[in-house]
Amino acid sequence: MVPRVWSLMRFLIKGSVAGGAVYLVYDQELLGPSDKSQAVLQKAEEVVPPAMYQFSQYVCEQTGLKMPQLPAPPKFNFHIRDTWNSGIITVMSALSVAPSKACEYSKEGWEYLKERTK
Amino acid sequence: MSDSELGRKWDRCMADTVVKIGTGFGLGLVFSLTFFKRRMWPLAFGSGMGLGMAYSNCQHDFQAPYLLHGKYVKEQEQ
16 A cells, blocks of 8 residues: 555656656747747856856855855957958958969069079 | 848857757656656657757748748639
């Protein structure tokens, strides 16, 4: 009798956890349109770091431990898209002027050699 | 489609992919722990489902401006 009740309780607990997870996904529309997902990601980026900080503060207060202050991560002001685009434009413009430049430099080299051999 | 709009679509696509794969993985993890005795296949299944849904959303988003919507018009009898 008791093992049966216990197994039923276990099944109900597992079912409620799984059902809660499915309901959370449905309620937050995580598997819905892409703009909703983007909004959820932005909201998570705003909410999660302060929540983590407050949780760590709470744990420190309750346990008496002092968490070491980590240095702030370095901020990179590197825009990949802009540098990639400008890199592509530079490479393509260099390739387009390469034949005329090669011709020009070879003429100058030839003139220089002619002057030197005079 | 202008460059800025294309960039916004790509941003939305990447964010959607991350959220959907994470959600699928999370749901797979929950089901694996509760009903499927900590097997790996629910995680793979959930992540794959999330990836597929994100790919479908991205594909629709990029193709949407170029899709033509028509409707059948009955021929009027003369």
